Amino acid sequence: MYTKPRTGRQPLKAGLLVLAIASAALLDVPAATIPNVPLLTSTSAEPNIMMILDDSGSMQWEMLPDDYADGYFVYPRPSGVYGSSDYDNRVATFENGQPYNAVARSPQINRAYYDPSITYKPWSQADGSLMPNAAPSCAPHNPMNTALGCRDLATNNTQSFNALRCSSDTSCSWGPSGTQTFWPATYFRYNGGNIWNWSSYTRIDIRPTTATYTGDGRDKRTDCASAATATCTYSEEIQNFANWYTYYRSRVLTARAGIGRAFAAQGSNLRPGFAAINKGSTSIDGVNTRTVILGVRRFTGTDRTTWFNELYTHPIPAAGTPLRQALNDVGQYFSRTDSKGPWSTTPGQSGGTDYTCRQSYTIMMTDGYWNGNGASTAGAQANNDGTAGPTITGPNGQTYTYAAVSPFKDSRSNTLADVAMYYWKRDLRTDLANEVPTNYIDPAFWQHMVTFGVGLGVSGSVDPTTAFRAIFDGTTINWPDPTSSNAALLDDLLHASVNGRGGFFSAKNPTDFAKALSDTLNNIVSRNGSASNVAANSTSISTDSQVFQAKFESGKWSGELEARAISGTGVASTPTWTASANIPAPTSRRIFTRSGGTVVAFTWANLSSSDRTALGSSDVVDYLRGVRSKELQNGGTLRNRPTNNILGDIVDSSPVYVKDNNTVFVGANDGMLHAFDASTGVERFAYIPGSLIGRLQALTDPAYAHAYYVNGNIAVSNKSDTGGHNYLVATLGAGGKGVFGLDATTPGSFAATDVKWEYTDGASDNDLGYMLGQPIIAKMNDGSWSVIVANGYNSTNQRAVLYIFDLATGALKRKLDTGVGGDNGLSSPGVADVDGNGTVDIIYAGDLKGNLWKFDVSANAPSGWTIAHGGSPFFVAKDASNNRQPITAPVTTQVNYLNTGDNAGKRFIFFGTGSYFRDTDPTDTQVQTWYGLVDDTTMTISGRSELKQRSIQDQGTYGGSNVRTFSAATANDMAGKKGWYIDFSTSPGERIVTASTMYRSAQPVLVTASRIPQNDPCKPGGTGYVNAVNAFTGARLDFSFFDVNGNNAFTDDVLNGNPIGSVDLGIGMPTKPLLVGTRLVVGGSSGGLGSIRTNFPNSFKGRISWREIIKD
Incomplete structure (x- = not known):
């Protein structure tokens, strides 16, 4: 997200207005060797x-509780109805005038008996579907053993049994021997008074001659078309009674x-x-x-x-x-x-x-x-x-x-x-x-x-x-x-x-x-997890400051977006609002999609014939809009969703707050990009990319296996820069090969005309991959506002390619192909304004082969935009054993604003290496590295020998947290060096897959999060650190930056006498840190939020990196 330059900040060149969002925290791509579920949930120790x-004998009884169970049954039972020995066939008499007849068959007294306010659904089967409705004319005594016979509930029954009369719960006697004739579909309404008085009840027979039945709580029923008026037809009532008889009649x-x-x-x-x-x-x-x-x-x-x-x-x-x-x-x-x-x-x-x-x-x-x-x-x-x-x-x-x-x-x-x-x-x-x-x-x-x-x-x-x-x-x-x-x-x-x-x-x-x-x-x-970054609605703490965090629950694959207040003491433990509780009613939701080449409201009537065929039925559209009646648990055939939550899982799409319209945008794997009111959490609109229509039906399948849909990152322009419009650009991430653009200026009145463009693999572009990186909105040297985005991974051509689209129209302005392929793809770019005229001149981006590319876009026409250095990479990241290190983290650029010292005034490029989106990544223990490179504009960097090596010096615990220190710089030790590097070799598998962010404090501070995946389900997701070093030397800071023990002081936050530069916040694998006031707020793979106070003197406080996730 864009932050305007301010006093006290020194952007690369004052005047470039770049709009960017933090990259996705945890990257996941659907492919042959890549799981279609978040890596942090791919294993678990199931409970x-x-x-x-x-299975005691009383479970056979048809009376509840025991107080009135002298007669065990309300109907004569067949022998062996439950597959074993039987209790005596004691049955409450059916005689009119006998109070036990009413007591036994009144749901207010015998809680096992038929209650007309309850919808009796057949039993659930292993796949979540329901068994068949019981036939009223032959309702089985036991649904799993129909050979035992059935009862005709629609006619008089005549049977022999031991009839029991009771005038109180302590006074019972046998009734007349022989047979009794009775109407089986009967219940008694208790009207109050002595429960042993026949006059305290009203008898209701469910007979074909009675067309409708009203009252008695029928407004709670879900099987009656007129339940709103507490009315059910005879067929509805007798069916419900038959289901009760077959599936609920007894305790067992x-x-x-x-x-x-x-x-x-x-x-x-x-x-x-x-x-x-x-x-x-x-x-x-x-x-x-x-x-x-x-x-x-x-x-x-x-x-x-x-x-x-x-x-x-x-x-x-x-x-x-x-x-x-x-x-x-x-x-x-x-x-x-x-x-x-x-x-x-x-x-x-x-x-x-x-x-x-x-x-x-x-x-x-x-x-x-x-x-x-x-x-x-x-x-x-x-x-x-x-x-x-x-x-x-x-x-x-x-x-x-x-x-x-x-x-x-x-x-x-x-x-x-x-x-x-x-x-x-x-x-x-x-x-x-x-x-x-x-x-x-x-x-x-x-x-x-x-x-x-x-x-x-x-x-x-x-x-x-x-x-x-x-x-x-x-x-x-x-x-x-x-x-x-x-x-x-x-x-x-x-x-x-x-x-x-x-x-x-x-x-x-x-x-x-x-x-x-x-x-x-x-x-x-x-099992809750969070894999996206957090966003905030303010860069400084005020009474209404909030952070927004997205979450997901694996297994059920539901999602949540929460707003939490933040103050100087930390983040509130209770959310201000949750998005799941603020989704409008299905018919009130404003959902749009592209169908048949036209943008329409997402209703069955508006869809093209081909899209209707792909979806299968209107029930699927209703389900996606939020209708619950056709779910298996409600007697339908569609996948069950958690109670009170229809929001799909939010895995890698990080929430974006836009101050211009007070809205939070986020993508979810329910097929939609959602817009939520930042004050209330109410959904303002949602958009379903047209390329996803053919896959939406899978979301309703009871056998649903998790898949990604709108799982990518979002960028939104500042309307003061882009003609009074907030243009939104989002990728599908792991949900598909595509990117789309909306005009999100007025979310409350968003309309079909606000859907601007969509570019997908349907365009027959074999370079388009799963765009897991962050799109950037920036002004180019041809005068246009454009979208800069990497092609991502698993494209057909498997090469690393940079795309530049027109922001408003989606027209492809330029595609720059590095030509380097073989299971390759380009990662999130970073940009630089060299001449200070407010336009992008240089773009940097890494790829899976460890190449860091420099793209020269300083020409006035797109045709002049090229790959610098004759098409060769600016740098190749390799470990100490000369193995290439994948670059999936976004690149950050910043000019050294210090007036003295080595590399003063030169541009630095910051990034880390490592990958976390393929199924082999959690167990990959290759040593990964944090880099700070100097671009002197003319030369490439040949390798590590031209860089100053820094290291993790000490590890230990302080204030209850795992902490580390970095090695120190000595005088002039950066002389002649083209940057620095730190190998993360102390914890196997540690890597950096999020952006580095630079801040100005007593020294230039570079902050990033590192992750240490665990392949052990007993350590869900993994662990990791928030790290801080001197941006221009890579060495430890000369002062304590983190208040690790939370005592509002910094002088004691040391390990072995040295300032702590790395801290594990205990939230699993951390996402990109976000500075709010003087606190760094970090989401974690455990689903929690961590925060820590940092050392920013008032005269220096201010973020100076261009890559921010605050919108102001």
Whole structure:
């Protein structure tokens, strides 16, 4: 972004107005050997999740809760309906006037019964689609075993069964023996009063003779065309009732519906297993194991299908509820140390790797209260929460010892809570390094088991919110004796969840159950990452200063743009707004595209016939606009998206703030460039490049494999320079071979006429590659404002080529081909104004072969623009072993403004080497280098021998951060040198792929970020440093630049007596640093933001590099 020259700044030549944006932080390109997902997420230690199903006999029941379950069923059941032994066929009577008929069939009392306010969807299948609707005339008793028969819900039924009458919850008797005739599609509305009075209810029969049904919460339904008026037709109502009967009628059916829906919404980035509390001992991956039915596996392919099949078909016997034994059995499973166990990358097979950071969770679902056998492991029977735990040592020497305090401790042993604590406070794998990620509720960095409790229609006496809040505030929780009452037994499940640092919920109906379980899974598997830079709306801190950060969530492939306030003390932890919460309603969104050669609003009616064919149906267009009704989770056929977020993942497109119209622009992999109001986060408009239309349908595919769309960088002109217009230029980045231009002057009224041009590989240009670099907007010597952009990588010709387009029209003014090919491509350019007349004269850019090119564009006509030095590179970057070093980072240029010393008044070129966009890059350990080269305008630089070598001198820790110092300069040691270089050889694989930025402080300061990728999923993304050196010597600064310990002083920020010049902010791999006030703000691959105070005396503060991401 462009920053106008100011007093105290000395641009290369005062008067050149160049508009540029920081380069993409992490580069990713789709090609045969390059992954189509961000490198920082290409590996991960998927969490283990053991789902324990309560298969006790009460799960067969059709009454909930137990208070009214004297009659187990509301319909006569067939024998063996759940594949095992049966309970007595006790059925609530159907007799009119008998209160138990109403109690049993009123959703307000029996929460398992049909509730007309709920839309009952069929079960989810492994691929996320839904099973078929149940036929009202033959609704199966068990959807997985239709041979057991079905019930005709549209006619009178006559059957023999044991009818039960009850006049209170303690007074029941058998009704008349023999048969009863009843209308099966019936429910009772409870009107208030004594629930055991027949007069407290209104009976509603769902019959063909009744055309419509109103009220009773039907306005919440999603299956009724007139739900807005709380009205459903007979066919809609009877279909909903049939789905309830087949898929939700009993406790186990409801549990399967909720569990299936929650797990079907998950991707492959988790490893579930399956268990049931009454399952006996069998061999599980080579070890005799009770309770566990399926060991953990990656959630894909046959393993995914097998898991769903077990969930839906596991027999439910008339047996007890040995929860303590079951939880202990799973804890023992997670304690395995053999090569086929749950910690391995190949569970069930030898030869895998036991990841030290893998997390293990158990979700225990039950409809009632434990009984039967306790834990078989002696240690698990003890009062584990009432006694201190062992001291466990973790990363960086940290230790943790469980202290027996509230809300964890009690005075009893052999409880469910004791079992959970036993497998939480102990290191289950003492042979593995303790590198398990911690979070706000779970401080355990050792291998342990986290327990989640799920109650179906049951509740205890202790409030779950209070219990979990007590983890933080220490409030005393008086846990009751579990043996004292049924409610106390459920409190023990809550207590186990608190001890296991998981979560707990008790759902009252199927909808709540499914949602709560989905939230639990989302909490477990969510992986956030950020790979784009940050932008800011001000270069100095004021009351309304904000930074804008883009994020993505892998697996679900959703995105987020956040605005956060920044002050002198740092960046706010809570966003001011999030873009996902401010997307307008689908019909209100202003989305444009190019279709059939014409720019149109993105609606089905406006698209050309060929584009309609490519998209398939209007449902795809509606989906992309934000309609959710056709997603699998809502009964449709399209890919599910996360709740409350339709924004696609934002990976490499860095947000750009434009002060002229107070708008933030960013590209997303939902196929759109988005414009957001910088004050509110509301989307102002979006644009879909026409070249992407043919690929949009893939975004709706339930089997969607991540791909890039609008993933490139953006540049926006200052309207005071470009005829009163803010021209926006963006590349597709890894999303395609193309670049486009818009007139973004008035985002609030953006129209089809504001789409100016698009240049793609459809132009039959074999030099056009995936433009991962940063476009630059600048004034050329022919008097035009133009776009300067590198061709990028993986072009058909595989050469390094520079493009120059007319800014307003997109006309190709000049293409400069270096002729150097063979898996090559040009990277982000940098520009220089040599004569100070406000136009670009020189362009520099690197390529994958390590060549640094100098392009001479000083001629008045494009035909005179050439490659300098006779078409030879100005410099070739090579390591100490003479291996070429790829240049993917943008080039920065700056004149040495110092009046004295070596190289005074000469132009410097700054860049780093390294690559991070190919699948082999994370494991590449070639030594990469930071360069500062002098261009004396006449000669090339032959190699390192003409440069002064600097080095990383010391490494250590200070103020809790990893820090480094650089070597010092000595008097006149730059004499005769054409620049400097620093090899980043102390950390294997360290590289620079973002721009270097120069600032004026007590000395000229050059800042860049370096990244150290990790190929270990236990170190997500990697690490890296923010580095600062003297720009014109490459040596360490003579003063402390970073306030590492945050004490608002700089004199103590030293390592071994030398100023610290390099600091790891603990945010993963850092993106390009952004100066706001005196703080450097940096995004990181972990998804967080880091900031650090820097030493800028007031008389010197000011950015003097041309390459900035502030718009003012």
